[in-house]
Amino acid sequence: MCEANAYIRQDGKEELLLEMVDRVMPHEDGIMLEDIFGRRKIVKAKIAELALVDHRIVLETED
Numbered sequence: 001m002c003e004a005n006a007y008i009r010q011d012g013k014e015e016l017l018l019e020m021v022d023r024v025m026p027h028e029d030g031i032m033l034e035d036i037f038g039r040r041k042i043v044k045a046k047i048a049e050l051a052l053v054d055h056r057i058v059l060e061t062e063d
Helices: none
Strands: 004-010 013-027 030-035 040-043 045-051 056-061
Touching (some): 013 056
Parallel strands (some): 004 056
Antiparallel strands (some): 013 030, 030 040
8 A cells, every 4th residue: 555644743743643645735724635535634734754665744833
């Protein structure tokens, strides 16, 4: 499988945001994540790191 887990980094800590993310899209309110089941989350954040071999997407909140 090619899905990744998305994490949000705040104050140096990472928290799991959404599992099995299939799509990452720009959105007027930040970034929209969509998992393999079609569930979506919109996060006011920026991409900090994409580690695709490790199946990780790390986002950072925008201050």
